[in-house]
């Protein structure tokens with residue numbers, strides 16, 4: 261609690277929030293027997309370490325007060341002001357979103373949490389809260405353990421990753437892993453531990469070799485550290501490599517921190533002179549950062565004894581950004597030092613990257629001074645999107661102004677085609693109704709229903725438009741086909757003179773109007789006016805009695 265204690269001494273707001281929360285939770289215990297306040301202080305310690313502002317630290321201290329004590333949001337507002345209250349309220353709201361592992365589109369749920377948060381600081385407090393909950397998950401009943409671990413793995417660890425907080429993301433995954441995959445975790449521990457230790461020793465041996473070589477070449481090294489791969493990411497990688505540990509080269513990687521970007525490339529040159537690199541393993545994430553903003557040079561070399569080793573080279577700024585992501589940017593602005601950030605290489609966004617991450621990154625890149633930065637923390641990049649919910653809680657992402665018909669087609673083409681009505685938040689609405697974020701939408705379907713052309717006037721999504729058009733076309737062609745003009749009788753015969761005349765006569769006597777005869781022996785096709793099915797079948801029976809007629813059938817054309 262070092263950082264928090266330090267701030268407590270200097271900052272009045274944090275001091276008051278600390279004392280208020282401690283008092284509010286007095287007598288309450290956590291499942292593991294700790295006083296409840298330990299949890300609040302741990303969350304606050306995390307956001308303090310990430311370098312966040314006083315309001316966020318206060319909000320972390322107070323984040324469970326409204327939910328779990330008799331104190332109200334109104335009281336928080338009177339005591340701590342709008343900013344803290346907004347953050348506490350935000351955390352409470354997103355805590356109500358539950359992931360049950362059934363939603364088809366987890367991505368939309370992550371977005372929904374961002375949307376509800378409205379301010380990145382809210383998510384950061386939530387992540388700090390979740391981190392401590394995961395550390396004490398052992399004390400919680402096993403059913404609840406599974407749900408919380410799953411939610412952490414699927415929702416919160418990826419959110420942390422998207423915000424560039426790799427260290428936190430990896431930590432959350434590793435905390436969730438044993439609850440979700442106990443067998444696999446056990447296997448991993450048993451099979452990896454020795455190898456980790458061996459590789460660690462090996463990495464330690466390389467350190468002085470690199471240091472002396474760098475000294476000869478006049479390159480300053482800030483520090484060299486070894487980094488053991490995290491269990492969860494190792495497991496994911498093993499799955500891709502048929503569980504073959506030998507093929508994982510970055511079990512323990514060496515991380516070389518140098519003062520400047522130029523030093524990164526110079527250091528890389530020296531490393532490649534010392535030990536030959538593996539072909540195709542070099543990655544320049546400095547010139548081409550990863551989608552979440554990660555920057556570093558990665559190379560894999562044949563080290564001493566021909567052991568394959570991964571080496572990462574980066575600056576202190578890159579390292580801090582990689583570990584703490586968005587929080588690192590926040591810390592720069594706290595210190596009113598925008599330089600490090602502004603010096604960043606313009607990032608090249610991955611084309612496959614999802615739109616909202618791009619927006620998030622543009623938004624991270626767009627501010628130039630601390631005031632702009634604070635304003636930019638508002639999550640407003642959902643302005644042209646709305647996030648609606650199915651009655652089961654699945655989040656459906658739609659463009660602004662979308663209607664229940666767009667929603668229906670987003671769920672399934674058939675639901676769209678058979679859509680006959682809609683309820684929004686329990687009330688019947690017109691199909692052209694404009695949906696809003698947070699709306700719970702229920703679609704009423706009818707099997708016999710077809711899309712109406714008028715829907716094209718109000719739907720907003722291209723996919724709904726296309727589905728409606730193609731459904732309308734299908735209805736048209738079916739309709740056209742259902743209007744036959746004539747009856748065509750087809751006979752297979754053995755010819756003899758006078759047979760065709762005899763057949764024509766029989767057909768005329770049955771009151772059919774012959775329109776055309778196509779004699780292509782042994783097949784004769786006779787087109788008549790449209791006749792009822794029964795009458796046609798009777799005629800066919802008569803025709804079949806002729807011994808030269810081998811086959812007789814008909815169709816409507």
Ligand code: MN
Nearest residue numbers: 299323324389
């Ligand atoms: Mn909590």
